[in-house]
Amino acid sequence: MTERKDQAQKSLIALLAVVAILVIGGTVAWFTFNATETVDVETARIQFDVTNSTVTATNMLPGEEIPNATVAITNTSTRAAFMRVKLDRVTEAELPGAFYHETDMPEDIFAITGDLTDTTKWVKIGDWYYHVGPIASSVTNIPLISAVTILTTVGNEYQERVTGFRVTIDAIQGTQAAAESLWVGTGNDRITSTQATTTLGLW
Secondary structure (H helix, E strand, O other): OHHHHHHHHHHHHHHHHHHHHHHHOOOOOOOOOOOOOOOOOOOOOOOEEEEEOOOOOOOOOOOOEEOOOOEEEEEOOOOOEEEEEEEEEOOOOOOOOEOOOOOOOHHHHEEEEOHHHOOOOEEEEOOEEEEOOOEOOOOOOEEEEOEEEEOOOOOHHHOOOEOOEEEEEEEEEOOHHHHHHHOEOOOOOOEOHHHHHHHOOOO
16 A cells, blocks of 8 residues: 555656646746838939030131020929039030130130139139039029130131030039039049039038
8 A cells, every 4th residue: 555655656747847847847827919010211302404505617717706696504303502613625526617716715716605604603613614603493594605606816726627615514512521522522524622612602
């Protein structure tokens, strides 16, 4: 009888041990929550539309105005932008048969009038005309060039030649960081911090 009782106690102890193991090793269900949300960002656009109404002019003489020689720009950017403009010699690849005397630049051949020559709006630094301050978004129809005249000082070497000039328009976002990165510093296409202060209105 005692032996049977001892056996029963051992079995009960073993069973309790198994139950304890099962409880310790069991799975616990936690309260949880999970959700996903997107952050939508639409970036700005820096873009200018350029309208060139100039048509090929023939049989021109020094002192004469080229008909319909106009270039206008519209800021279709969604934010304000800095702008600069450069006038270059046209190449023969751009205009077959194009001629330029080796020392001449567009300003030596053409008199240009329009918004670009308004010194209250544009400042020439090096080869570039810089717009004073940023141009607000959606500013329309800026008459960059409204008339072009062949100078009376143009030499005989231009007789029966084809010539012209290229207008390069460069724009960046209207922030100090953009100007510092792309326009301010050292190099042929860079301006100084002082020039940026007075022209672009930085610092």
